[in-house]
Amino acid sequence: MSLPDNFYIRRVEERDFEQVTETLKVLTTVGTIARASFSKLLKYWNEATVWDENNDKQIMQYNPIVIVDRRTESIAATGNILIERKIIHELGLCGHIEDIAVNSKYQGQGLGKLLIDQLVAIGFGYGCYKIILDCDEKNVKFYKKCGFGNAGVEMQIRK
Amino acid sequence: MSLPDNFYIRRVEERDFEQVTETLKVLTTVGTIARASFSKLLKYWNEATVWDENNDKQIMQYNPIVIVDRRTESIAATGNILIERKIIHELGLCGHIEDIAVNSKYQGQGLGKLLIDQLVAIGFGYGCYKIILDCDEKNVKFYKKCGFGNAGVEMQIRK
Numbered sequence: 429m430s431l432p433d434n435f436y437i438r439r440v441e442e443r444d445f446e447q448v449t450e451t452l453k454v455l456t457t458v459g460t461i462a463r464a465s466f467s468k469l470l471k472y473w474n475e476a477t478v479w480d481e482n483n484d485k486q487i488m489q490y491n492p493i494v495i496v497d498r499r500t501e502s503i504a505a506t507g508n509i510l511i512e513r514k515i516i517h518e519l520g521l522c523g524h525i526e527d528i529a530v531n532s533k534y535q536g537q538g539l540g541k542l543l544i545d546q547l548v549a550i551g552f553g554y555g556c557y558k559i560i561l562d563c564d565e566k567n568v569k570f571y572k573k574c575g576f577g578n579a580g581v582e583m584q585i586r587k
Numbered sequence: 588m589s590l591p592d593n594f595y596i597r598r599v600e601e602r603d604f605e606q607v608t609e610t611l612k613v614l615t616t617v618g619t620i621a622r623a624s625f626s627k628l629l630k631y632w633n634e635a636t637v638w639d640e641n642n643d644k645q646i647m648q649y650n651p652i653v654i655v656d657r658r659t660e661s662i663a664a665t666g667n668i669l670i671e672r673k674i675i676h677e678l679g680l681c682g683h684i685e686d687i688a689v690n691s692k693y694q695g696q697g698l699g700k701l702l703i704d705q706l707v708a709i710g711f712g713y714g715c716y717k718i719i720l721d722c723d724e725k726n727v728k729f730y731k732k733c734g735f736g737n738a739g740v741e742m743q744i745r746k
Contacts, residue, residue: 452675459677465640469678472638479631481624492674512669515651516611516686518618519628524683527675552746562719562739576742580721583730584738587711 431542434499439474440492440506442467447503448494455529478511478521478554487511487521487554493546495539504534509547511554523551523559544574590701593658598633599651599665601626606662607653614688637670637680637713646670646680646713652705654698663693668706670713682710682718703733 431437440448445466452458473490480487492508507528514520525547530540551559562582563571590596599607604625611617632649639646651667666687673679684706689699710718721741722730 449674456675458675461674461678465678466674468640469638469672469674472672476635479628481627510671512683512685513628513631514686515608515620515625515628516615516617519620519624524671526671527673548744556746558743558745560721560741560743562721562741564739568740568742571742574744576744578740579743580723580741581727581737582719582721582739582741583727583735584717584719585707585733585735586717587715 429538429542431495432537434497435495435504435539436498437493437495437543437546440470440494442470444494444503448506451503451506451529451531452527453529454532455527478513480513483555491547491550493543493550495534495543497534502533503531505530505539505543507543507547509551509559511551511556517557520557521551521555523547523554523556525551525559525561528561540570541574544571548575588697588701590654591696593656594654594663594698594701595657596652596654596702596705599629599653601629603653603662607665610662610665610688610690611686612688613691614686637672639672642714650706650709652702652709654693654702656693661692662690664689664698664702666702666706668710668718670710670715676716679716680710680714682706682713682715684710684718684720687720699729700733703730707734 445463449458476489478487478489489511494503495505497504508526510524512522548559604622608617635648637646637648648670653662654664656663667685669683671681673681707718
């Protein structure tokens with residue numbers, strides 16, 4: 429399935445502030461964020477690159493994207509892939525998919541899978557030897573449909 | 588338990604090239620790496636910082652460390668914590684512990700836990716609201732001893 433005509437995908441922009449923070453609330457606590465701070469974060473993300481000595485193409489470290497409904501310019505979904513340079517696997521690149529959220533009004537239309545497909549294409553396009561993500565047990569079936577397989581256990585510690 | 592007197596902890600340095608790449612082999616494929624490329628990677632890691640508008644202290648994005656046996660200057664263990672700035676949790680910081688390896692000659696001495704303790708201290712010192720890692724099912728018990736709890740399922744896709 430490809431993206432329906434009435435949607436397009438692009439990087440997150442400053443004008444997305446309200447809609448992206450709202451969309452992320454389906455996932456977890458977002459809290460109070462100043463618009464100016466959001467803009468500074470995007471500037472940081474747009475300038476941060478991964479060290480890459482052999483390649484002319486620029487590897488963006490953070491790839492926060494949105495799926496936009498062109499009829500209304502509404503944000504339907506958002507997600508990010510962070511590119512990490514490692515020592516292992518011959519100084520290999522590992523992609524980390526983070527903070528996937530589909531706006532509740534747009535759920536059930538297959539946009540989540542299209543978002544993941546796009547993030548995976550970005551990661552493999554940069555040369556990642558693997559792309560990983562952590563999810564709840566209830567979402568394992570969805571990620572298997574996206575081509576992912578079980579890899580391990582996510583552990584966490586909080587302050 | 589604190590670090591025994593004959594060990595100390597520091598960031599990875601260029602002179603660790605052979606020993607760090609050797610130590611990481613207990614974990615996975617390391618492959619062929621040029622010394623000059625390793626040096627350039629360390630330079631990148633040592634210069635990469637996380638955007639932080641409210642804090643005077645510099646947040647290093649990559650924190651690759653080693654536990655060193657001072658009697659022989661041997662690398663006993665290595666690990667890294669990558670600091671990620673997110674939108675969620677009020678532009679919160681999330682730490683990702685990666686690529687933990689204890690040299691086989693130094694296993695069974697509690698150094699793995701001391702390494703994790705140090706990486707956790709670095710992450711919380713920078714203000715992370717959580718620190719995560721992915722591990723094999725067989726290592727869950729070890730990470731529980733380090734204060735971690737189950738958080739989710741790690742999924743992966745490879746080319």
